[in-house]
Amino acid sequence: MLSIPVNVLTAIPNTPFENLSPLPVSEILTCIALFRLINPRAVIRLAGGRNGMGEEQYRSFTSGANGAIVGNYLTTAGNSLEDDLVMIRRLGFVF
Numbered sequence: 001m002l003s004i005p006v007n008v009l010t011a012i013p014n015t016p017f018e019n020l021s022p023l024p025v026s027e028i029l030t031c032i033a034l035f036r037l038i039n040p041r042a043v044i045r046l047a048g049g050r051n052g053m054g055e056e057q058y059r060s061f062t063s064g065a066n067g068a069i070v071g072n073y074l075t076t077a078g079n080s081l082e083d084d085l086v087m088i089r090r091l092g093f094v095f
Helices: 025-038 051-064 081-090
Strands: 003-007 043-045
Touching: 003 025, 025 043, 025 051, 043 051, 051 081
Parallel strands: 003 043
Antiparallel strands: none
16 A cells, blocks of 8 residues: 655754745645545555644644654654544544
């Protein structure tokens, strides 16, 4: 099965992209929806940088994402599994 991780840029000091503004949440959700449209059978996984979207990151699951990478990432801290499960349950998803 094809798995597509979707990373959201995190501007980290002393990197080439440190001064870039974050993308609006609406653009990130549109990208996820387009990935879903183009790859209907793939697992679209939220990955690094998603916690910069705050609680809005969970709207990704209603935009086409059906997976997430949890924990800390290579250069940034991620969400805990417990926090993700609470928010996903609030959306009405069961597992």
